[in-house]
Amino acid sequence: MTTLTREPATQKEPVEAASTPARSGPRVPRGAMVAGVLAVWVVLSIVFQGKATLAIGGADQIGVQNWLGDRANDLAVAGDNFFISITSGIADVLDAVIQWFQLLISTPAFPSPYPHIGFLGVLAVAWLFTAWVAGWRMSVLTAVCFALFALLGFYESSMDLLIVTLVSVGLSIAIGLPLAIWMAHSGRARAVLTPILDVMQTLPSFAYLLPLMLLFGIGAPAAVICTLIYSLPPLMRIASHGLRNLSATAMEATDSMGQTPWQRLVKVELPMAKRTIIVGINQTTMAALSMATIAAFINGPGLGQPVVRALNALRVGDAFVPGLCIVLMAIMLDRVTTAASEHGEKLQRGQARDMAARRSALLMGGAAVAVVCVYLSRHYTFAAKPWQSSMGDKLSSGVQTVIDWISTNWAGTTASIANGFTSAVINKLQYVLAGSPWYITGLAILAIALIVGGWRAGVATVICLAGLRWLELWNNAMITLTATLVAAVVVMVLAAVFGVWMGRSRQADRVIRPLLDAGQTLPPFVYLIPVLALFGPTRFTAIVAAVAYAAPAAIKIVADGIKAVSSATVEAAESAGALTIQIITKVQIPMARSAFTVATNQGLLYVLAMVVIGGLVGAGALGYDVVAGFKQLDTRGRGLAAGFSIVLLGVMLDRITTYAARRGEARSS
Amino acid sequence: MKLPTNLHSLTAPLVALGLVVAAVLPGVGSTIKKADTASEGKCGEVSIAVNNWVGYEADAFVVGEVAAKRLGCIVNYVYVDEQISWQGFASGQVDAVLENWGHPELIDLYVKKLKVAQDAGSIGITGQIGWYVPPWMKKKYPDITNWKSLNKYSKLFKTSESGGKGQLLDGDPGFVTNDEALVTNLKLNYKVVFAGSEAALIQAFRSGEERKKPVLGYFYSPQWFLAEVPLVKVSLPKYKTGCDAKPAKVNCDYPDYPLHKIVSNQFADSNSTGYRLIRNFTWSDKDQNLVAKYITADGMSPEKASDKWIKANPDKVDAWLR
Numbered sequence: 001m002t003t004l005t006r007e008p009a010t011q012k013e014p015v016e017a018a019s020t021p022a023r024s025g026p027r028v029p030r031g032a033m034v035a036g037v038l039a040v041w042v043v044l045s046i047v048f049q050g051k052a053t054l055a056i057g058g059a060d061q062i063g064v065q066n067w068l069g070d071r072a073n074d075l076a077v078a079g080d081n082f083f084i085s086i087t088s089g090i091a092d093v094l095d096a097v098i099q100w101f102q103l104l105i106s107t108p109a110f111p112s113p114y115p116h117i118g119f120l121g122v123l124a125v126a127w128l129f130t131a132w133v134a135g136w137r138m139s140v141l142t143a144v145c146f147a148l149f150a151l152l153g154f155y156e157s158s159m160d161l162l163i164v165t166l167v168s169v170g171l172s173i174a175i176g177l178p179l180a181i182w183m184a185h186s187g188r189a190r191a192v193l194t195p196i197l198d199v200m201q202t203l204p205s206f207a208y209l210l211p212l213m214l215l216f217g218i219g220a221p222a223a224v225i226c227t228l229i230y231s232l233p234p235l236m237r238i239a240s241h242g243l244r245n246l247s248a249t250a251m252e253a254t255d256s257m258g259q260t261p262w263q264r265l266v267k268v269e270l271p272m273a274k275r276t277i278i279v280g281i282n283q284t285t286m287a288a289l290s291m292a293t294i295a296a297f298i299n300g301p302g303l304g305q306p307v308v309r310a311l312n313a314l315r316v317g318d319a320f321v322p323g324l325c326i327v328l329m330a331i332m333l334d335r336v337t338t339a340a341s342e343h344g345e346k347l348q349r350g351q352a353r354d355m356a357a358r359r360s361a362l363l364m365g366g367a368a369v370a371v372v373c374v375y376l377s378r379h380y381t382f383a384a385k386p387w388q389s390s391m392g393d394k395l396s397s398g399v400q401t402v403i404d405w406i407s408t409n410w411a412g413t414t415a416s417i418a419n420g421f422t423s424a425v426i427n428k429l430q431y432v433l434a435g436s437p438w439y440i441t442g443l444a445i446l447a448i449a450l451i452v453g454g455w456r457a458g459v460a461t462v463i464c465l466a467g468l469r470w471l472e473l474w475n476n477a478m479i480t481l482t483a484t485l486v487a488a489v490v491v492m493v494l495a496a497v498f499g500v501w502m503g504r505s506r507q508a509d510r511v512i513r514p515l516l517d518a519g520q521t522l523p524p525f526v527y528l529i530p531v532l533a534l535f536g537p538t539r540f541t542a543i544v545a546a547v548a549y550a551a552p553a554a555i556k557i558v559a560d561g562i563k564a565v566s567s568a569t570v571e572a573a574e575s576a577g578a579l580t581i582q583i584i585t586k587v588q589i590p591m592a593r594s595a596f597t598v599a600t601n602q603g604l605l606y607v608l609a610m611v612v613i614g615g616l617v618g619a620g621a622l623g624y625d626v627v628a629g630f631k632q633l634d635t636r637g638r639g640l641a642a643g644f645s646i647v648l649l650g651v652m653l654d655r656i657t658t659y660a661a662r663r664g665e666a667r668s669s
Numbered sequence: 670m671k672l673p674t675n676l677h678s679l680t681a682p683l684v685a686l687g688l689v690v691a692a693v694l695p696g697v698g699s700t701i702k703k704a705d706t707a708s709e710g711k712c713g714e715v716s717i718a719v720n721n722w723v724g725y726e727a728d729a730f731v732v733g734e735v736a737a738k739r740l741g742c743i744v745n746y747v748y749v750d751e752q753i754s755w756q757g758f759a760s761g762q763v764d765a766v767l768e769n770w771g772h773p774e775l776i777d778l779y780v781k782k783l784k785v786a787q788d789a790g791s792i793g794i795t796g797q798i799g800w801y802v803p804p805w806m807k808k809k810y811p812d813i814t815n816w817k818s819l820n821k822y823s824k825l826f827k828t829s830e831s832g833g834k835g836q837l838l839d840g841d842p843g844f845v846t847n848d849e850a851l852v853t854n855l856k857l858n859y860k861v862v863f864a865g866s867e868a869a870l871i872q873a874f875r876s877g878e879e880r881k882k883p884v885l886g887y888f889y890s891p892q893w894f895l896a897e898v899p900l901v902k903v904s905l906p907k908y909k910t911g912c913d914a915k916p917a918k919v920n921c922d923y924p925d926y927p928l929h930k931i932v933s934n935q936f937a938d939s940n941s942t943g944y945r946l947i948r949n950f951t952w953s954d955k956d957q958n959l960v961a962k963y964i965t966a967d968g969m970s971p972e973k974a975s976d977k978w979i980k981a982n983p984d985k986v987d988a989w990l991r
Contacts, residue, residue, distance in 0.1 A: 076759075077782060217757070218747070314866065367684040374691040536873070631752060
């Protein structure tokens with residue numbers, strides 16, 4: 001799922017002096033300079049190993065963390081101040097809205113054992129609604145998905161998740177669209193809001209679960225707010241980008257007719273940007289769904305709950321089926337919103353009159369069916385009760401059997417692989433990064449940032465490192481950085497291999513892409529369980545989970561980049577007699593260079609997004625601090641500090657890779 | 670007034686109208702059985718927190734099933750961590766916590782300061798927390814159950830995650846634990862590593878016993894797994910009142926925890942039949958372990974496991990309903 005949906009870089013900022021060829025004298029290549037820094041760093045880490053690493057005890061809370069903890073505790077005891085009364089008012093309203101929807105379609109409306117509209121009625125209305133907004137083909141998809149939610153045994157949880165998701169998306173549109181319009185028209189708004197959106201997307205959701213819980217209580221309202229925080233940014237970014245890049249001639253033409261700014265917005269800009277806005281809504285919906293499992297930690301209703309419960313019991317079969325329902329829901333919402341935007345345009349483009357009439361007649365027929373179904377589902381058990389089958393149970397026990405077999409037969413081998421990799425790679429890197437005195441590590445990171453990214457990257461790095469030092473979790477931040485870098489390298493290797501393969505072969509693309517799509521929507525908790533069974537609670541497990549989460553996005557970006565290399569260039573190289581391997585390494589990869597840098601940037605940020613989930617399965621360090629801060633009263637402050645530390649790491653890695661990419665592009669052009 | 674020239678513009682309003690009519694139309698020969706509304710007034714809704722260890726799940730579902738089937742309550746199971754459940758007392762989403770392990774800091778905050786919750790009596794079980802090793806280790810290293818010899822054996826417990834020290838495996842980060850402080854204050858050459866859940870702890874101990882792999886871990890009783898693999902407890906320095914007053918300075922064993930129930934004041938004031946059931950609820954560690962075993966080892970759903978126990982123990986259940 002989207003971690004940071006960046007708007008495409010439209011205006012390139014001026015490239016720094018470093019790449020201007022005017023400089024005289026022989027220049028040391030950057031690769032050699034980085035290698036030099038690394039060599040010095042390794043030597044110093046051996047000399048000063050274990051000194052001034054700023055490691056603190058596992059349950060200690062020091063300095064600024066205590067201050068943060070006290071603020072959180074103030075929130076907990078502030079019973080009746082003004083701010084709390086506002087948030088609890090909001091919580092009450094949200095609670096009422098969600099309960100209303102739940103009684104309508106998901107939970108029993110006492111004294112009836114079924115909701116007001118039973119299964120068949122909901123199915124028919126969903127089918128009709130999809131047919132109306134997105135066409136008949138999509139309506140079949142919707143009906144099949146709803147039927148499967150019931151047949152797999154998770155109808156009520158599915159409806160709960162649908163409600164929470166739709167309410168969150170509705171609020172995202174109500175709040176995000178006006179802000180996006182403001183951002184599109186005011187550079188100042190953009191400058192203020194963009195960093196806030198960055199933080200909203202990189203701050204691990206576990207870090208704000210705690211304050212949200214104190215402000216909004218546990219349950220649906222807090223779940224909606226937490227989903228909202230994560231799902232608002234994609235819509236705002238994409239919509240404001242769309243509004244800013246409308247054809248200037250259309251604006252001038254309509255302006256010359258003397259329209260007011262309001263008319264211009266409503267009659268010209270919004271309709272013209274409609275397509276982009278719907279893409280934003282689609283991304284926001286996907287982001288909202290990906291919060292389902294996290295929201296379950298504060299008792300958010302929906303499919304996340306059975307998934308989290310299965311993690312606690314380590315039953316992968318039990319997690320798989322609700323996980324599958326989440327994937328189905330994601331596919332359904334994705335396809336329907338996409339189709340809805342195209343469908344609307346098709347209708348607007350003026351179909352033949354009789355076609356429109358036929359459509360209306362069909363819809364009216366469908367409506368009659370839906371009305372009958374709603375009526376039946378309110379009064380007859382056969383229509384109210386969700387369809388049942390043993391499909392879900394069979395699937396669950398099948399998956400469980402396979403995983404049990406693998407973990408009993410392979411566990412010895414997998415454990416030794418994990419141990420070998422840990423001591424050969426992770427521990428060595430951690431020895432240098434976390435084992436050196438903090439000022440040496442800091443200076444080394446800064447030097448590398450300056451070499452690869454120039455002075456802008458250097459400034460960002462200094463600010464982020466200072467922040468990390470101040471939050472007093474330096475050692476844990478470096479352990480987390482180690483795991484992040486290792487995972488990101490593995491992700492890039494996978495992206496290069498599979499991305500190039502998919503970019504070169506249409507068939508490979510057709511087979512692999514759906515798997516990647518499913519991988520991106522499946523909640524990480526589902527594959528966390530088998531990985532945990534195979535590798536135990538270790539940093540290795542967390543890295544495997546992070547790779548599984550980040551690789552699909554990186555592979556897709558590389559595949560698209562390779563595909564975009566002009567076929568004429570490739571053919572020219574072929575006719576010159578180049579071997580396949582030469583074409584790949586000398587033509588396609590260099591020409592898709594920018595795709596690789598984007599993939600690296602996104603890969604790093606996706607990996608970082610999994611740090612907290614890794615904390616649940618033995619990765620320790622910042623991820624664990626965040627989880628423990630959420631679960632234990634005494635370490636709340638430390639948990640908050642860890643959350644902010646993850647943001648700082650994310651911003652630092654993002655800026656270094658972004659500026660490095662810009663310099664690379666400037667040089668090659 | 671101009672009539673719409675094509676059907677298209679009429680579709681949406683007509684559909685909406687039709688759905689509303691279908692929703693309000695009374696049913697003829699309706700087959701949906703309504704619950705007995707008479708019992709609603711007496712019980713109403715009961716929201717029980719469900720914390721993430723299976724013994725607790727057994728408490729919650731046995732009480733919940735009795736409340737739903739015998740008293741006609743609407744039971745909500747609220748799946749949250751133990752410390753987070755307490756926040757539910759403040760915001761009204763949780764009525765009862767059925768198995769509280771100590772937590773003087775939470776009692777301070779929610780009972781004394783915020784005045785939103787109160788004690789609702791014992792559940793008849795005393796809980797113990799400690800460090801355990803699989804039985805084969807006790808046979809091979811007889812003195813391992815004394816904390817003083819742990820440093821001698823720390824090499825045995827080395828893993829990829831313990832950074833050259835011995836590994837002390839803990840459970841969920843939300844469980845009650847002093848282990849970080851204990852390791853520091855008793856000068857033990859160990860590192861605490863969190864397995865993440867009760868199930869992960871059980872898995873580690875089970876494979877430790879099967880493959881004769883050394884495991885030292887946090888565990889507790891009552892716990893059904895102790896019947897499957899009789900883990901051996903390591904004795905820590907004796908608990909004395911006050912030795913665990915400061916979390917960072919703890920250097921003694923865990924105290925005994927008389928497990929008890931906590932309810933929100935609002936729920937207690939209602940004096941509903943559901944509240945009285947929870948107030949009266951008490952059983953033994955054998956009962957709890959049996960239900961927990963049905964759920965885990967036998968793979969039954971918590972509801973089915975509870976129903977099976979309830980059916981087999983009518984006199985105990987009747988005593989709670991008195």
